[in-house]
Amino acid sequence: MRRLVGGLALFALLGGVAHAAQPPVDTAGATPCSIDVYSLDDDPKGLNIRAAPSGSAPVIATLENSRSQDGEDFAVEMHVIGAKDGWLLIDRARFQDYGEPDKAGVVFEKKGWVSGKLTGSDVGDVVLRAGPSATAKVAATLYSPNSSSPAGKVDRFEVARIFDCKGEWAEVEGEFRAKTVRGWATRLCSNQITVCR
Template identity: 40%
Template sequence: MTMRFPLLTQALAALLLVATALPAVSASNICDFRGYSDDKDPAGTNVRSGPGTDHEIIGVLKAVDDGSDYGWSPEFPVLAFKDGWFQIGDARIEDYGDVPPDKVFTGPGWVSSKLVLFDIEDPLLRDGPSLDAATVLDMNSLYDPGNAWNLADIRLQTVHACGGPFLEVTVINPTGQTKRGWITDLCANQATTCS
């Protein structure tokens, strides 16, 4: 007796074979926000085939100088996080000022999370990847000008994980104090806010 596999089973088996060839990404490290390149190197940001410097360079993200005081960096969706690296999708120079929009990289690819920037528009640092999670720190400086955790003055020290539109980070303030928690409402618009 000959067994026949249904077409759907064969298709799933083929997808599984392709998936095992890609770098593994935990479901808890799937990202859903946008960022932009923050590399000060004039040669640009290397995009690699996997999460690490031992992977092949498959693209470079360079800022565009429009002759003004601003340089515009490529923006991209952030898809995943692994070992200090973000997997990104297509990267584009957006339509800012006199710079025409331009696709500069066809994703996916991986860039160091240390070279990705975005604004944090929600001042709450939470203890989990949910709007209902308890607040660890309120970085809203509007009501407390003496706050050492003024959102405008803190910076990201380390990225730990992704959870959809949330990012687990350690932030550091100007006095050197650190706090760890989850941020959200991340904005990649280099000209204005996203709200």
């Protein structure tokens, strides 16, 4: 019993809140993928991780949404391994070192589901496509001839929602030049202080 209480205390200290008698995580039917995202949730109670891809599924953990480092707030970052019905299956979450190493580290290292509505990322692709393929029709062009980006003149495009993922592709939506655009992209990046190209 002492070992269990100590483990729960350590989990809470690392930025997650464990929930008693956790049910098994339902991964059936998840489309496999491998992308990195960060939390967009602004709920002061934290980001809920659920046992199944549903808002009514039991909460198995609640993650701290952000931490302040060097005077700025940085969101918790998550590795996604699957998707189903607008939900993302993660297998770990962590805070990166953005200037204060003592505030960085893994805060969740299990499987669980988070709503794609509460996740975002940056995109390094020049275009969004109609499907998860480099040969799919172009859905939106993220290009500006006036951009100072060294990598293909890509304007910064921040994802406001992730609908699905497959392999290294993700179906994303966000604002680009005051217009909402949606499509499939690769080269997602969860780094919050540099543009990943």
